[in-house]
Amino acid sequence: MQIKDYIIRRLLTLPLLMVGVSIVVFALSRVGGSPIGIYIEHEMTQAEIAQVAERYGLNDSLPEQYFAWLGGVLTGDLGWSGVSVAPVADLLPAKLTATMELAVCAAIVAVILGISIGTFGGARRDKLGDHVSRVISISGASIPQFWFALLLLLLFYQYLGVAPLGRADPEIYASIAHPTGFYSVDALLNLDGRALWDAVSHLALPAMTMGYTSMAIIARMLRSSLVEQLGEDYVDAARAKGLPERLVVRRHARRNALVPTVTVIGLSWGFLLQGTVVVELIFNWPGIGRWMTDAVLQGDRATIMAYVLVTSVIFVVVNLVVDVIYVHLDRRVTLGA
């Protein structure tokens, strides 16, 4: 199958997948019964309650309600956020950019850590260094994010007093223009060193937490494919011509080992997205993750539905992009099998 056909087929299944996800999301919002509780107050009479139910279409059949909701989502109406007392769609963009800024930084941390630890272990197969790198990367996958975040907070915020909470110093944040909404990028565009330092110092701990807890899958995958590559003939050839082992690993084996590793970077993005829930809660980061935890604790269904839908779209799209990159990197991959 041609690459173009494969990509087109994946793009065609994307909407179907999203319809499936939207049905799951809608079903979840109705599992706990009718959502009428959001709209009524204690002093309302039966007649008034019936009126409210009628107005919001809650007497319609479930499929009708589903299509009404889906129609709203497609036209940009994501419902009313109870926790924020505002329409979900109005608040989403700013919160989403805050989360994406954090997630992208964390992804950079995860990829750098994953590749260095994976290379270290793969090049020292079954030696002490391999075992150490295995424990470090598996620890990353095993450590509860809420615990790691609290430990970092305890050390850097409580004892050393060097790390701030939240996303920015409000005064510095207000002092620069925000063309992109990504604080660190905006600081660069404004050529404002103070704002850049502010952005980076706020990003450091949450990005470290999320990056370290998401890098294991990259490190493990790179390690095993590096081990595989190091057994190939071309590696022996490189060694035979007298290349130092370090260069054999870096220039030859690792380049090929990175190809299958690309696929798991998409998966690690899933860990990053779900990591925002706890990490934003603890570091007081004003993104969609903290919004979700607030919504969960207060039963704000519209926000929960929007959150699940939006993160799933991002997750699926990132994985699609990663697959396409993978196909380009490795033409030997048979598609659609």
Added chain:
Amino acid sequence: MVDVARTHAQGSLTAGRMEAFRTRALRWGGIVRDTLRNPTTAIGLAILTVIFAMAIFAPLIVAENPQGAMQMPRDWGAPNMPPGSPDHPLGTTPQGGDVLYGIVWGARTSLRLALTVVGITVLIGIAMGSIAGFLGGKWDEMVMRLVDVFLSIPELIFALAIAAALGPSFGNIILALAVVFWVKYARIMRGQILQIKQNEYVDAAYVVGESKWNVYRKDILPNSLTPIVVQATLDMGHVVLIGATLSFIGLAEAGLAEWGNLVSEGQSGIAAGMWWVATFAGGMVFLWSLAFNLVGDGLRDVLDPRTERR
């Protein structure tokens, strides 16, 4: 002529089954040996032994709370006690909960959570994967589309949304995790079945007139379980990690003797320098999950032919 073919098939079937059985038996013997040879796996097993012992002998370590075993006892007269206090060796929470009780009985909670969720999801996953892989056709199509949809929502977020919809309780956390975690097993099972179906001994079984069910039961199921075992081992840790995260966020009953819950109770004390509650309880989640990951990773290295020792 037909008889000759049947005899030949019978022979090939018996030989094939014997071969498959022999391979399995030899492999499992070798697996246990190879797994233990890896020092990090051995460390994982050692940690698990200690935690399991703690769960089993919980009443001998800390006396059961008369108000309910899974409920942390409250000592309202002594909140925020540091570790080393005479009545509370690991200190107390800001609400006077005994940290040692929460840790020891929390091991039982985690064991219950992990066994229930992994047990249920393995069964559902094997059933769904078998429907897809063995029956094929429109069954395969239906199951796999459902699997695709479930895999489009990141695990923790999906479980969080389900638990939120059902309302806060530990039982609902278990239910939410069960809904989310079967998908991987269904995928693994389907893949295994499609592979095994191509073996000669499976064709042979049909030729000698074995029923579909018998072929499935005797030839396909037992030969497809290896990767399920690896995944189940990893999930024993993963499920507790996510379950603890959900109860940390606040989806379990307040006061439940559970590690995530305990961290959440201790979180408020951190700003005042009371580090012990969150540190000890979160450390238990870490050790639990680390141990299962080390063992699962070791098992996978031994079982996965791609990383087999050369």
